[in-house]
Amino acid sequence: MPVREVDVADVTAAIERLCMEANYDLPRDVYAALEAAKKTEESPVGRAVLDQLTENADIAARDRVPICQDTGYAVLFIDVGQDVHFTGGGFEDAVHEGVRRGYTEGYLRKSVVEEPAHARSNTKDNTPAVIHTRIVPGDGVRILFMPKGGGAENMSSLNMLKPAQGVQGVIDAVVETVSKAGSNPCPPVVIGVGIGGTIDMVTVLAKKALAREIGSRHPDPRLAELEDELLRRINALGIGPQGLGGTTTALAVFIEEMPSHIASMPMAVNVQCHAQRHLVAKL
């Protein structure tokens, strides 16, 4: 297999575009889920909120302005084909540069502060990005961009469950996390659940789960059923759109699983607001 050369300038340009478009255009599956929720939501206030959210998405797409002022911390999942050779500069530098340009040129909010426990001074260009890179077969590059807002991220949880807690432990932890979050993460939320791995990997699984298309079924029937049950239980909490009471607290629950240590059952819940922004580019 010949090596394919990819100029990192193309990586920068792709990410610049992703930052802007992801923040202006609500994904179609999320928009459709909000529309569907209007038909089932029992609370009139909840329905009014859902109306505002689709109207807001329409305005953002039309005027090319951010759906939400919190345009997020830039999280990128990048799959690099092992036959790719990057030229023209450092790969990670090119990623950060794409974020820098996208957030500056696109009038997106710079929401990153350095020295988080001390000065908390704004880095002014929304860098650094969080970059998860995987080396995969082939000669392509796939870039998934997910701007992650702070309000919902703050409501997320990591749970080091005992293996004996089993499926019930997972259910309890997810429902408790969403219940405690209440109105704070801007419901209706999307919930990413990671099960297995290690303390670091389980949170990555939970985040990655958020990129699934709403309406898609998990290929493992037991996990698909668990997702359905979690969604039913979450929507029985009564939190509703914006937490003002209602039957639409979550639009979807997505699970990602991997093997764990014999002594462990790590489990993470990544809470995502209704502005479930994510976009893919391929080079």
Added chain:
Amino acid sequence: MTKKITTPLTDEVVRDLRIGDEVLISGVVYQARDAAHKRMVALIEQGEPLPFDIQGAVIYYMGPSPAKPGNVIGSAGPTTSGRMDAYAPLLMEKGLKGMIGKGLRTDAVKQAMVDTTAVYFAATGGAGALLAQRITGNEVIAWPELGAEALARLEVVDFPAIVVGDCRGGDLYEVGRKEYARQV
């Protein structure tokens, strides 16, 4: 029924507001979030004046995205109010009458709203493009180095919000949730 209210707020107006009321707010509101609150409280503790008159004032917990050329402001929806809970009671003691944000407040904040006759409004989180259309004036009045966290004086016209905390201790988040909670 939607109530139209104008800032600054008086005790009389605040007393007339109950949880669940939909309101359209017009007048001046002050934009402040985490960092600006920390600085405002530091000024009060040092006995220094605030950069604006807080009597009857309404603070909007918000940090906008940058304005595109020709626009007054970028997207401008509320941020989570709970992070300002540590600062809000002191500001209410000094005359703050209204807060616009989203999400749960502590008992201390709710008690301060009862004690000082203040009100808490929610705007729709994540509707920043829509809400920005109701903001007609925007002037940074302190701490521009804080960027999106600067203190700004905003003029709003018919800004849509809902009363989620009133001066009787009412909390729409609690009431609304109980009404729609189901046994599984």
